[in-house]
Amino acid sequence: MKPTPIAAEVVNEVIDAFGIRPAGKATIRELVKIVNDIEGITGQKFIRMEMGVPGLDPTFVGTEAEMIALRQGVASKYPNIEGIKPLKEESARFIKMFLDVDVEPMHCVPTVGSMMGGMAAFMVVNRSDKNRTGTLFLDPGFPVQKQQCLVLGHTYGSFDIYDYRGDKLKAKMEEEIEKGDYSSILYSNPNNPSWICLNEEELKILGEISMKHDLTVIEDLAYFGMDFRKDLSKPGTPPFQATVAKYTDNYLLLISSSKAFSYAGQRIGMIIIAPELFKRKYPDLKRYYTSEKFGHAMIYGALYALSAGASHTAQYALAAIFKAVNSGSYNYINEVKEYGVRAGILKAMFQKYGFRIVYDMDLDEPIADGFYFTLSYPGFEGSQLVEELLYYGISAISLEITGSTRIEGLRACVSQVRREQFNELEERLKCFSENHPIPK
Numbered sequence: 001m002k003p004t005p006i007a008a009e010v011v012n013e014v015i016d017a018f019g020i021r022p023a024g025k026a027t028i029r030e031l032v033k034i035v036n037d038i039e040g041i042t043g044q045k046f047i048r049m050e051m052g053v054p055g056l057d058p059t060f061v062g063t064e065a066e067m068i069a070l071r072q073g074v075a076s077k078y079p080n081i082e083g084i085k086p087l088k089e090e091s092a093r094f095i096k097m098f099l100d101v102d103v104e105p106m107h108c109v110p111t112v113g114s115m116m117g118g119m120a121a122f123m124v125v126n127r128s129d130k131n132r133t134g135t136l137f138l139d140p141g142f143p144v145q146k147q148q149c150l151v152l153g154h155t156y157g158s159f160d161i162y163d164y165r166g167d168k169l170k171a172k173m174e175e176e177i178e179k180g181d182y183s184s185i186l187y188s189n190p191n192n193p194s195w196i197c198l199n200e201e202e203l204k205i206l207g208e209i210s211m212k213h214d215l216t217v218i219e220d221l222a223y224f225g226m227d228f229r230k231d232l233s234k235p236g237t238p239p240f241q242a243t244v245a246k247y248t249d250n251y252l253l254l255i256s257s258s259k260a261f262s263y264a265g266q267r268i269g270m271i272i273i274a275p276e277l278f279k280r281k282y283p284d285l286k287r288y289y290t291s292e293k294f295g296h297a298m299i300y301g302a303l304y305a306l307s308a309g310a311s312h313t314a315q316y317a318l319a320a321i322f323k324a325v326n327s328g329s330y331n332y333i334n335e336v337k338e339y340g341v342r343a344g345i346l347k348a349m350f351q352k353y354g355f356r357i358v359y360d361m362d363l364d365e366p367i368a369d370g371f372y373f374t375l376s377y378p379g380f381e382g383s384q385l386v387e388e389l390l391y392y393g394i395s396a397i398s399l400e401i402t403g404s405t406r407i408e409g410l411r412a413c414v415s416q417v418r419r420e421q422f423n424e425l426e427e428r429l430k431c432f433s434e435n436h437p438i439p440k
């Protein structure tokens, strides 16, 4: 074996001890453990691209508000499950300012991150009709959401949306909906991992399909406003973050503070329930909850059972962050734009050494530079490529675990790669390409 930047014996030993071969078949958190173990033994730092952890400081207004709330003693009090008043009010304002959609504070409810928002959504939507318990995922996607469906005993289906963009989407959706007993559709926009951004035409198709087939759309906005090709940062001023909420009455929005506000550690997000859906009655919900009303079942059934609300101080933090961005005194996009800049540099570097971008187009435009990008290398399947790159001190996840049909690919996350590491990455990629020459 040719020498590699990380000692091959150590990489082999750690992967064998873990017992998953190729290592690219592992989940995100399993890969984190494998890389931590290799770093621990060798003392060498990896270029870590496997997990979507924010690489920026938390939003200052959030941490300040949280500390004030803590000093005022909120830690001893259970927070209201519906959420504290200022957070509900600023959330509704945020939805108006940045999506141009009208909801009332009552429709905005805090969750322990969007992870819990997803879980609660499945627990209510997929139980609202006893004959329909499934979610149709527009893949590629965030793998753990399927895990949530599995642990709840719900069924799911999926297809890779990349081949069905634009006007091809309608026929494909109709075809897929026929195949399963679905009650919900889920996608993220911008998309983790491919970074495609569904446009107004596509969201209109999804909205119309949702109304026609009575399906609830769970729109995951974990990367809110992060299509950096447009300036989505000005409150109350177009363009707005595109949303299905313009095209259907039957939606749930998952708003995460993790990436947009670098607030992942405090596990705070919001679920926004469409006003029409909030008041709708589903007799089948009574099998699980005290009320047949959707909004009531969500709050006093699902969210109560899950955690009885979201951390009190984190709610104060998010209320303060929303207030600052809604009033225009804090421009959050200016902070996270850094990810796009890094992505541009990193993509060019990988391509220089023979890698290719897998999801390379967003309809007729090149894919935007954002939080993730996708890569392949001639002669490798994604999960093997993930394993091989470990010997070069680079970690990523395979696209296979995201429901992608592009199994040759992997997902790389830019957030944790610091500019000081660029030279080291370049040396490692050079070594990789010399050890794996591409046949002419």
Ligand SMILES: Cc1ncc(COP(=O)(O)O)c(C=O)c1O
Pocket (backbone or CB within 6 Å): 052, 112, 113, 114, 115, 116, 142, 188, 192, 220, 222, 255, 256, 257, 258, 264, 268, 269
């Ligand atoms: C598409 C998507 N949804 C949800 C989440 C989870 O968000 P949160 O940290 O708010 O639970 C992530 C995090 O990576 C994500 O990528």
